[in-house]
Amino acid sequence: MLDIGGISKRFGQVRALDHVTFTVQPGELFGFVGSNGAGKTTTMRIVLGVLTSDGGEVRWKGRPIDADVRRRIGYMPEERGLYPKMKVGEQLEYLARLHGLDAADARASVERWTSRLGVEARxxxxxxxxxxxxxxxxxxxxxxxxxxxxLVLDEPFSGLDPVAVEVMSTVLREKADTGVPVIFSSHQLDLVERLCDRVGIISAGRMVAAGTVDELRTGGAERIDVSGPPPGWADGLAGVRVVESGPHGTRVELDGASDQDVLRAAVAAGPVHSFAPHRPPLTELYRDVVAAPAVTEEES
Amino acid sequence: MTAPLTPGRAVMLVARREFTTQVRSKSFAIGLLVTIVIFAIYIALFSFIGSQSSSNTLGVTSSTASLEPALQAAARAQDRTLTVTQVDRATGEAQVADGDLDALFDGGPGSWTLLGKDTVDSSLQQVVSGAVQQTTLTDALAAAGQDPAAVAARGNVAVDTQEPVDPERGQRLVLAIVVAVLLFMSLVGYGSAVAQGVVEEKSSRVVELLLSTIRPVHLLTGKILGLGLVGLVQLLVLSAIGLVGSLATGILTIPNAAAGALVSAVVWYLLGFFLYASIYAAAGSLVSRQEELQSTIAPIMFPLFIPFIFAVSVLPNDPRNTLGTILSFIPLFSPTLMPARAAMGVAPLWQVLVAIVLTILAIVGVVLAAARIYRNSVLRTGSRVGLREALRSRA
Structure with missing residues (x-):
């Protein structure tokens, strides 16, 4: 288990990370989301030891991560970086050897991965x-x-065409299926929702939510989508708040009333074509969580 | 499979990449080739000048033929070979025009003439005017009833030196200048290659990927070793060509001194390179783009330029210059100045050893500071990192 335990980091007066805590299980794809500057890259850099934290600890299999463990992490920095004038094959072999592979293994591995990702011709x-x-x-x-x-990947999907996104997703899933914990950050929330086992949301240096997308949904009040009755049918209904209303239906949030109360009111207002609990997509959950006043101003 | 990567192996892998990348680059091959060609031209030029300039052909007419013994004596005194041919005026003029004669000597007392084609070799002028003056003086003295030999003896100044005159001084001078030029070239060239390499890794951001698997100090050490080795190879190739070429053509006749100068050049290259490459690397780590690099490494050129200029301009005329002696003990100046002085034969062994010890001490200090600056700034991109900040802050 990869255990990020309460790491904090300051840059001068700016508190970049404030006791960030989450875990990633072997075989799990963990999506790390948050707005620009929220602390995703800083967290990943600390995991890789490229930055040192001011407090807290990163553990792998129960032991603090040291140089030997770091060498066995695969990392894709946010700032893409390769030697521009070095040949693809030589460059990858060099990196493989810096991670401890011998020459023959490095060569074989370069062949395997370049053909897996469709760049063997280059x-x-x-x-x-x-x-x-x-x-x-x-x-x-x-x-x-x-x-x-x-695997720790900072924005692996940014700038990819749809085909490459598919290839990347498949490879990440395959790696996770071999028992590797995979963390990646992304702004493509629909992709994160589709791909990830668990999601962590970071805002202004704090983890504001972490869990499966279903778990994240359980936090908020229950919402119901109803279509059929004429618009305005739910206005003024006791124990209910109308979230949105339009020609395709009405979305209400239960605030004291039960779903059966709402159903009865809807049927009374007109024929009901559909009635279902609303499963908010990650985009919506994210907006709610990040908009919540969890942001702390710098004290001291 | 993956094995623990020892620091030694990490450094070795980095050094090997630096070495092969540099050696295979076009600029390395072209640079080496150009330098070799320049070297070869110099050697050819020196040996041509050496064989040509010390002999002259002079035509004399019936009116000046009697001066031949005096002319030959004057030529001998100046270490020159003179071939004298008697011709009539018209033939002589034709031969001067054809280049068969360097000059035609004609006329008589009060109206001596020396006719050249478009110029007359200044050494030949000295020989002829010396001979004429000597003859005129001798004749005048004899006419006045004086013994010319006795008069000459009275005006004689005996020149002596406290230490034996070094007959190879000229050659040592050439050696010293060559050593200073080679060291200066290598230190500037490969020092800035280190700085450029550091900036390349920063600007391409590959450094973050590298530092997720190896430590900054290993990356830095590998880079310095790899590029330092390229510089050493170039230095050895150039020295070997220079030595063999100049010994074969007879420009150099002191193989032992030359070999000594080569050994000292190698030792001082290694010391100087570690010293300067660390400084260059630290300077490179402060900036994020190649365009910003020049202004940052410019100050490093000064401590390299000062001893170099000193070695090629002051020392040849005044090898025992006091300021030069003092400067050659200062670590930043020692790598070019001390081997130049040693090649001239004016630096006793104890001075060389003291300078080596001082430089090694300086290297230890500089490397520690440079590694700290490098570690603190190599991952910082954007605006240039201040030196004080780089020394203080912790990544």
Whole structure:
């Protein structure tokens, strides 16, 4: 289990991370979401030891992460980085060897991953001659080439075309299925919802929610989507708040009333075509959570 | 499979990448080739000048033929070979025009003439005017009833030196200048290659990926070792070509001193490189883009320039210059100045050893400070990192 335990980090007067805590199980795809500057990249950099935290600890299998463990993590930095003038194959082999592979294993692994990600034809080309999408694939190869025990990917989907998004998703799922904990950050919330086992939402340096998308839904008040009755039917109904109302239906939030109360009121107002609990997508959950006044101003 | 990566292996892997990338680059091959060609031209030029300039052909007419013994004596005194041919005026003029004769000597007392094609070699002018003056003086003295030999003896100044004159001084001078040029070239060239390499990793952001698996100090050490080795290879190749070429053509006749100078150049290159490469690396880590690099590494050029200029301009005329001696003990100046002085034969062994010890002490201090600056600034992008901040802050 990858255990991020209460890490904090300050940059001068700015509190970048405030006791950030979450865990990622082996085999789990963990989506890390938050607005720009919320602390995702800082958290990942601390996991990789590229930054040191001011407090808290990152543990893998119960032990604090040291240099040897870090070498077995696959990392894709937010700022993509490869030597522009080095050939794809040589570059990946070099990185694999820096992670401890011997020459023969490094070569075999480079062949395996470049063909898996469809860039094997470019092995002898300089990185700078590749399209951005292909550079991104090579960057993912760099994170995978040493057969990592943990994967940490900062915005792996940004800038990818739909085909590449599919390839990337499949590879991440496959890695997770082999028992590797995978963390990745993304702003594409629908993708995160579809792909991830669990999601963590960070806002202004604090984890404001973490769990499966279903778990995140349980926090809020229950909402019901009703279609059929003419618009305005729920206005003034006791114990109910109308969230939105339109020609396609009405969404109400239960505030004291039961779902059966609402159903009776709806049927009384007109024929009901559909009546179902609203399952808010991650986008909506995210908006609610991040909009909540969890943001702390800098004290001291 | 994955094995624990020892610091030594990490450094070795980085060093090997730096070495192969640099050696395979076009700029390395072209740079080496150009330098070799320049070297070869110099050697050819020196040996050509050496064989040509010390001999002259002079035509004399019936009116000046009697001066031949005096002319030959004057030529010998100046270490020159003179071939004298008697011709009539018209033939002589034709031969001067054809280049068969360097000059034609004609005329008589009060109206001596020396005719060249478009110029007359200044050494030949000295030989001829010396001979004429000597003859005129001798004749005048004899006419006045004086013994010319006795008069000459009275005006004689005996020149002596406290220490034996070094007959190879000229060659040592050339060696010293070559050593200073080579060291200066290598330190500036490969020092700035280190700075550029650091900035390349920063600007391409690959450094973050590297530092997620190896420590900054290993990356830095590997880079310095790899590029330092390239510089050493270049230095050895150039020195070997220079040595063999100049020994074979007879420009250099002191193989032992030359070999000594080579060994000292290698030792001082290594010391100087560790010193300067660390400074260059630290400077490189402060900026994020190649365009900002020049202004940051410019100050590093000064401590390299000062001893270099000193070695090639002051020392040749005044090898025992006091300021030069003092400067050659200052670690930043030692790597170019001390080997130059040693090659001139004016630096006793104890001075060289003291300078080596001082430089090693300086290297320890500089490397520690540079590693700290590098570690603190190599991951910081955007505006240039202040030096004081880089030394103080903790990543």
């Amino acid at each position: 092995i002898r080309d300089e990185v700078q001659k590749l399209s951005l999408g292909n550079q991104q694939r090579v960057q993912l190869c760099a994170a995978l080439v040493h057969d990592p025990e943990v």
